[in-house]
Amino acid sequence: MPEQDCFAYQRGRCxxxxxxxxxxxxxxFFKTAARLAGERQKVFQYIQSLDERKRRHIIDVYYGGNIKLLNGEEGCL
Structure with missing residues (x-):
């Protein structure tokens, strides 16, 4: 597949x-935007399946405490 199909290829560069x-x-690192979206969805489902304490830790550490980012709101994910 050409580089233009990769999620990370923007404005002529990686x-x-x-x-x-x-x-x-x-x-x-090559993956299509559709594959990236599918992988993110699987990760979000996994995080949501964790107990509250583990889920809160992940949200605090990796999403800066902003649960909206984890839920894909604000067009971030």
């Missing part, structure tokens, strides 16, 4: 890595 040239589907 936003995930500091590289001279995008390797397209040969890159270890």
């Amino acid at each position: 936003k995930a890595l500091t590289v001279e040239k995008c390797r397209g589907s040969g890159c270890g």
